[in-house]
Amino acid sequence: MRLKIKTLKLDAGRPIAFLNESTAKKLHLHIGERVQISNDGQKIIAIADIVKGFLKKDEVSLSQEIMGYLKVSPGDFVDVDFVLPPKSTQFIMNKLAGKTLSRNEIFMIIEDISSNLLTEAEIAYFVSGNYEHGMSMQETFYLTEAMYKTGVNLHWHTKDIVDKHCIGGIAGNRTTPIVVSICAAAGIVMPKTSSRAITSASGTADVMETITKVDFSSKDLQRIVKQTNACLAWGGSLGLAPSDDKLIRVERLLNLDPESQLIASILSKKLSVGSKYVLIDIPFGKNAKVNKKEALELKKKFLKVGKHFGLKMEIILTKGDEPIGNGIGPVLEMKDVLRVLRRDAPHPKDLEEKAILLAGIILEMTKKAGKGLGKMLAREILESGRAYKKFEEIISMQGKKDRELKPARYSYDIKAHSSGKIIAIDNKLTNLLGRVLGCPSDDSAGIYLYKHCKERVKKGEILLTFYAESPKKLREALDLYKKSKVIIIK
């Protein structure tokens, strides 16, 4: 059907064609189905959306990516036709029925996800298939390869690129800025890209953003890394493994995280950024994403997939029973990080020790320290102030923000209802409380945690302080706190 383009100035990040109701009916199209838009031999597939009262029968509105791709402007005519689903839907169906997929099939699925040819429901079927039937080692290799090859790959002035990654789930666990500063100070090249919070109260990119710019082109990153050995940036806009963002968005709807996809997601990103050495931190425990058995299983698979792609990997299992550090929330976590780096007293020892542990492993992996001597060197670099100097250097290259780090203006102290020993602090609830308080968008909102597990408290002693930008959010967090068991004292 030949239709005239009408402007809508819509750029939804994916190809969408808006059609009038009666046009859609004529094409026997439902919302979410695919149409082919063609002009002069060029074709692109888009998802149809249906509007009433805005477009006429013979008009179509196209999202910007389609207009750019087809080189058309408002007022031009394009052909719009119903198309059948791509072949990859058949392969997804096969996976859902329990079949093993070939390299070609996995590549076609991942390419179609990257090119926006599959709807979120179709991606959900793929995730379901992987969740229900798992993936073989071979399939996981293919998935990882497909994910990184369909995206942008970064290149640096050296091949000896180091990266670290934590599978997540632990509130306040902000070791990355400290580890990167120590390692970069020791001469290691560590172009670290991190994510923003997905379900937690804050991600490393959110924390860094409180004091510096984090969104760069790959060219800018190259310049920053060449100068300072490192960066502490947001990876979201670089186009690394683009299928991964879409898979994560769909997985997250039900908090599904099939193991093969978790591994492929992490390692494809590491391959995209050109890593050679990779340290992966797997926190385990009843409050963490995995228990010890699952952590060991995951470690084995990470090593196999890493080896397949020639990565030099270390996997460390850490205790994930409770939050790390005192601050939960972007500004509060940055304050913890700065206290450790600046050697201010007091500072969170658990955060410092975990950062030293991780940095020590990297120093040994890269032969900057002899076997068994990594932690000592890491501590020395931190205590001497060299790590802080390096951090300042990175921040100033990225563009330091002129701002005072203050917690949000409304606060409320939570006191212990009884005396005893703290036996548990729930990570998930702590993160959820942080979200309710306004994190990460209100970056100075969050929680200050005064105590950790195994510590004794007296009745009436302050356990937590909540910070929020409005009394309403404070009240909501308090309601949630009262209804749930965040801290257990016995």
Add this chain to the structure above:
Amino acid sequence: MRLKIKTLKLDAGRPIAFLNESTAKKLHLHIGERVQISNDGQKIIAIADIVKGFLKKDEVSLSQEIMGYLKVSPGDFVDVDFVLPPKSTQFIMNKLAGKTLSRNEIFMIIEDISSNLLTEAEIAYFVSGNYEHGMSMQETFYLTEAMYKTGVNLHWHTKDIVDKHCIGGIAGNRTTPIVVSICAAAGIVMPKTSSRAITSASGTADVMETITKVDFSSKDLQRIVKQTNACLAWGGSLGLAPSDDKLIRVERLLNLDPESQLIASILSKKLSVGSKYVLIDIPFGKNAKVNKKEALELKKKFLKVGKHFGLKMEIILTKGDEPIGNGIGPVLEMKDVLRVLRRDAPHPKDLEEKAILLAGIILEMTKKAGKGLGKMLAREILESGRAYKKFEEIISMQGKKDRELKPARYSYDIKAHSSGKIIAIDNKLTNLLGRVLGCPSDDSAGIYLYKHCKERVKKGEILLTFYAESPKKLREALDLYKKSKVIIIK
């Protein structure tokens, strides 16, 4: 976040809120996530979509249903906040993990689907769970009940309502208008609502639409049925079992059709329209949706679910090895139906016999004919012209269209490449050919089928004629025909 409403005149049939990119970022929202829109204590959940360059930071565009529900107009302010997914996502997760769902859990899922609170990806997870783990009989009862109770229920001037249904998959199988005409002529009340084509070349509503209006309010339907005993309408706009349309849309992406959902989908619609007697036709065979074993299995389950809801049911298994009748496509099928009703010679005997068989069963179920005498009475009503008279009456009450039924203007004859006996005609390929030729939107496009299975043909004899509105579509159909085995002669 307090935002000002900007008009977009968008009515996408579901609650959508359009936000500026930076506003979405501030709310930490991604496309497809949920927001709560509130005004004056009234709240509604909407799906977020993100636009660039149309809205300012402090503006939001809302789809019409939201504006109506919250009683707001462009220029008013509303609160827009991120909300966590509804509880039903947890129950979907449980199903995907293989757990059995309770009545309350199934009701919450179906209610949330009906109210547009679940995304298509979340619905896909529910479909996957049902596909992978099946549903118990009890769960199927709950699903059926939830599906019809969350929608509109129709009421008539009598309780003795009769309905028929075919599980589909057979090209050209247009018995409904004939069966309804025969039964209504015998005094049976049969308010038949049908669907449009989903994946086939045409649905009963598409075929009826070639000669009459099919889209009515429930009030109009009551008037038509009171006058004529029957209707032959489209059920799509009546709001019957609204979750079903959404489930079907998502299932269809991968042609999934979990058995429990198939049963619940059909029986919830029958319960919504107030049926007491239901005849279900299950075509089986290698070309049909199910084989004989599956058909028998399905029959057993249909009877159990029907009994649970107090329906008087008959299930008939019919041969589904090949298309029925000569015409495939809305106009061509209506011509077949009219030839049978008008007793024109020649007319498709297979279509006539199947219609008589089905009508006969209904006449016996409703005691209009004694046991074993239904077919005889059905034939008599058809041959006497009473069925045609009733058909004309229904059509004229619905609003007859003044139009000549002519096949599309471009045609091409397909001739036999060899002499022999026809041993197979593929239903799926026939339907697909119909789609490629332009069905159902080009309602006069389609296929005329001269021969059926077991008939002998000579080399060069015409097997099929293709009809299309453009030479391009004719060529595409011919290409597909050449590449596939639609008719097998041996």
